[in-house]
Amino acid sequence: MDEERKELLSQRHDFIKEYYKMATSDLDRHLKAGWQTIVVLGGGAAILTAGHEGKIGLPIATTIALLSAFWGTLSVIDANYWSLRAIAFLSNVEAIYFAEDDRSIFNPYIGHRPSYKLLNSLRYMFGLSFFFAIAAILNMAWELLEVHHTISDLFKWFSSVYFIERAIWILPLVTLLWGLFLTLLTWSRRLQDYVNFSSSSPGPTIRLKSSEMWDVTFMPPAGHAAPTLAGNTPTGGRSGEIDLLCNLKILKILSFIVVISTTILLIYITFYQIPFV
Numbered sequence: 001m002d003e004e005r006k007e008l009l010s011q012r013h014d015f016i017k018e019y020y021k022m023a024t025s026d027l028d029r030h031l032k033a034g035w036q037t038i039v040v041l042g043g044g045a046a047i048l049t050a051g052h053e054g055k056i057g058l059p060i061a062t063t064i065a066l067l068s069a070f071w072g073t074l075s076v077i078d079a080n081y082w083s084l085r086a087i088a089f090l091s092n093v094e095a096i097y098f099a100e101d102d103r104s105i106f107n108p109y110i111g112h113r114p115s116y117k118l119l120n121s122l123r124y125m126f127g128l129s130f131f132f133a134i135a136a137i138l139n140m141a142w143e144l145l146e147v148h149h150t151i152s153d154l155f156k157w158f159s160s161v162y163f164i165e166r167a168i169w170i171l172p173l174v175t176l177l178w179g180l181f182l183t184l185l186t187w188s189r190r191l192q193d194y195v196n197f198s199s200s201s202p203g204p205t206i207r208l209k210s211s212e213m214w215d216v217t218f219m220p221p222a223g224h225a226a227p228t229l230a231g232n233t234p235t236g237g238r239s240g241e242i243d244l245l246c247n248l249k250i251l252k253i254l255s256f257i258v259v260i261s262t263t264i265l266l267i268y269i270t271f272y273q274i275p276f277v
Helices: 002-035 037-052 058-097 120-147 151-160 163-200 238-271
Strands: none
Touching: 002 037, 002 058, 002 120, 037 058, 037 120, 058 120, 058 163, 120 163, 163 238
């Protein structure tokens, strides 16, 4: 029976090591995927250039650029979530083999799970994607004011064109509104996923001293007392994420009301000639 247990422990040990390697590769893949959004933003910039040169309608070019930008923000949020999950798993494995006193030797973050936030390397790509979306809208406004020099002239022109043309010019604004809302919705959903993951798989608490041993099933060797566990746990600090999740639920409801109301107003303006002056 002892030999069978030793074999099972050895197999579990080997499996955990391979799983650790897989999680490391998974983390690297998702971090790289976040940065690959810069290619899509480059394509959006090229479309905006074509719109400026008249090769494609400016509102169509702006809409495509906005879609590229929000595809970037959503991809970064998704890559960030899977990266955090990979780091959380790595911290679980580290808690098996390391102790708190190893932190001063190897790594101060051994056994620590990150809180739900954008990792630094992905935060820059998220900011760039968001800035690109705002820049695309400002570029369209600049182009319009270059032709219609005052806001009053712009409103007069907009009120005079056929409703199909008005719909095309309003399309970028609708895309911006729903893109922002979808970004908020996706961030909230991924936060909920991370909280659920942390709650259902909290992971082991790291040992206090490396001299106190346990095996891969967290049982002490025969004849040894159970190790003393450190005071902090890998899932500490989840209360702040739960509070944020509650606040985001309220923000989502308010944002949805604003987006729906604004969209209805824009549709009304599109199909009915509004006297702006």
